[in-house]
Amino acid sequence: MILALIMAAGGCQQANKKPLPKTAKKPVSLSSEVVKYKSEPTFSIYRTATGQKENIKLEEYLKGVVAAEVGPKYPLEALKAQAIVARTMTLALIEYENGTRGKRGTDMSDSHTEFQEYDEKKITPLISKAVEQTRGQVLTYNGKFVYALFHSASKNKTASIEEGFPNLKNKAGYLKPVPTNGLKYAPAKYRNWTVKIPSYEVKQIMGSQAGSLDDIKISKRGPSGRATSISAGQASISAVDLRAKIGPDRLYSTALTSVKSAGNNIVFTGSGWGHGVGMEQWGANAMAKQGKNAKQIVMHYFPSAAWTTLYK
Known part of the structure; x- marks a missing residue:
């Protein structure tokens, strides 16, 4: 850029000279926590x-994650996409x-509430093939492992990192909403739901400043349209915190249409399933059925990421 400015300032003296070839972008160096994985690790x-x-090799572990997360009914390319994001997320969670x-004195746990969902009993030959064909492949951003989050279903757009994990906004600001359409292929219960939580x-x-809750409402939305703040009386709470405290298995998403008081309950209506950030699993399924390959699927949901092979 400095060279271009100097050339522009030279005026007509440079007019007859051939333009200099564009300098290729210098590749970003991988961070030490990434390059150390020169061979398959055991965790x-x-x-x-x-x-x-127990001790388990990463690639074997990933088979159990893919099996538990999406199962064998997905097309091969969607399973491969799941393997890539799960591999990346595993390493990001361990390193960062x-x-x-x-909590456990181990690198990871087989509990989805503590780490990632895992079930080796559900592994099939197709799932093993998906993991093996993507062996060592991960996503990086500025040389670091991407927070390669994934969730079940979103309506129209995935969530920004601020909408799903506000505490990670300084670490993963590159996770922004992208168009997606998996919700229409997902089970009906994911598309529209109503949840009643006792007032x-x-x-x-x-807290007490919320008053009677008669005026409870969505007071703020994020870039994808998800609720980010719920208010009542003189109180307000982030939608992410409210969902976490109610329980994510009870309040399925922050993609809320409305929140209102009705009798002895607070009624939440919404759509989608999960935190909404990163790869939408039902969207990946749909893209694979439309002929997209694993790389196209993953790069759609993580457009700022770089494709990196750690080991073969």
Whole structure:
């Protein structure tokens, strides 16, 4: 850019000279925590059913993650996409969030509430093939592992990192909404839902300043249209915090249409399933059925990322 400005300032003296060839972009160097994985790593895993600690190779672990997350009914390219984002997310969680070392004394856990969902009993030959064909492939951004988040279903757009994980906005600001259409292929219960939560429970969460909750409403929305703030009386709470405290298995998403008081309940209406950030699994399924390959699927949901092979 400086060279271009100098040339422009030279006026007609440069007019007869051939333009200089464009300089190729210098590739971003990979961070030390990325390049250290020159071969397949072995990690420790906590087994919640038995309380035992075991060692497992990453690629074998990923088969159980893909099996638990999406199962064998997805097309091969969608399974491969899931393997790539799960591999990346596993390494990001271990390197940047310390895995489950603080809680379990292991790198990871087989519990979806603690790490990622995992079930080796559901592994099929097709799932194994998907993992094997993407061996060592991950996503990076500025040389670091991407927070390659994934969720079940979104309506029209995925969520920004601020909408899904506000605490990660300084680490993963590159995760922005992208168009998606998987919701129309997802089970009907994902498309439109109504959830009733007892008013006293919401009052306990929001505190006494929330008053009677008669005026509870969505007070702010994010770039994808998801609720980001819920208010009542003199109180307000982030939609992410409210969902976490109610329970993500009870309040399915922050893609809320309305929140209102009705009798002894607070009624939430919405659509979608999950936090909404990153790859939409039902969208990946649809793209694979439309003929897209794993790389096209993954790069659609993570357009700022670089494709990196750690080991073969």
